Amino acid sequence: MTSISFSMASSSSRLILSSFVGDCRIQSCPSLYFRFGYKPGTRDMSIQLSRTLCGVTDFLFNKRKSNGFSSKNLKRLGPGKVSPRLPVPDHIPKPPYVKSRQLPGINGGPEVHDEEGMKCMRESGKLAAKVLEYAGTLVQPGTTTDEIDKAVHQMIIDRGAYPSPLGYGGFPKSVCTSVNECICHGIPDSRALEDGDIINIDVTVYLNGYHGDTSATFFCGNVEEEAKQLVEVTRECLYKAISVCGPGVEFKKIGQTIHDYADKFRFGVVRQFVGHGVGRVFHSDPVILHYRNNDRGRMVLGQTFTIEPMLTLGSINPIMWNDNWTVVTEDGSLSAQFEHTLLITENGAEILTQC
Structure with missing residues (x-):
């Protein structure tokens, strides 16, 4: 599931939200302190500066169109009917947040594991990974995202x-299930997939007290070449970023690698939603x-996070x-996304969410 969300409020203050939160453009967001008890420091100022500089890059290189997007005559998305929440058997262990509708606070420390972890x-x-692979086989014209959700739910439980x-x-x-222009967090509903759609399916499972998080973007039927290129470049961005990971490596190398490669194809890189431990x-x-960005943090042995x-x-x-x-x-x-959960090892990064 998508990570943690960065957003700019009208007051120009930087906010970090759980990526599973939204913010309407992203407006009307509660402050970071009140939501998570987190106070940004000087590190965040440097990130903000790098973000401003990134905006200059976008203006010069990326495919921004003042008259809107016109690549393919796909119908704009609209909300469908959302079916009732599916039950989970009582014997299956559940994460603590399930009992509350409140968003969990962000854990302030990294996830670093011993051998058992x-x-x-x-x-x-x-x-x-297996659930995501199965979900991808369900993508075809006429299938609803609600049907995909039900199948995924059943396989997991x-x-x-x-x-x-x-x-x-x-x-x-x-x-x-995020279709076409949906960047992330699309809610499965009654909308049927159509020929030419692209869809990101984001799967996270909680097994034996640990979360595994992954996503991929799939083609539905006959997809235009421009959409295919977007999806392929996004996938390549993920794997290029994974290739630079290892103990002691600065996290900023991930962003640099992705942004540099995306710029070659003049694709935009979304800022508001990010990876996470x-x-x-x-x-x-x-x-x-x-x-x-100018993040000075470094990867450590035994650490797990998503890109x-x-x-x-x-x-x-x-x-x-x-x-x-x-x-x-x-x-x-159109927007595309790919995601893996990684484990930092002596030899680099092990992809945990790969069949």
């Missing part, structure tokens, strides 16, 4: 795990920025629907 992370990651998104801050479904808790430190770049054909500005979850591009341009 690594074993559990590998198991949860492997299950998440059949294996004794809990679908992490379900009940997270009140999220009503077991998986996120993951393990016993769903979202924890570190915050993984997918764009150029999950989101690229767009047009505007990188997000707008949130009234459901307080679904985030779409401002101009209706």
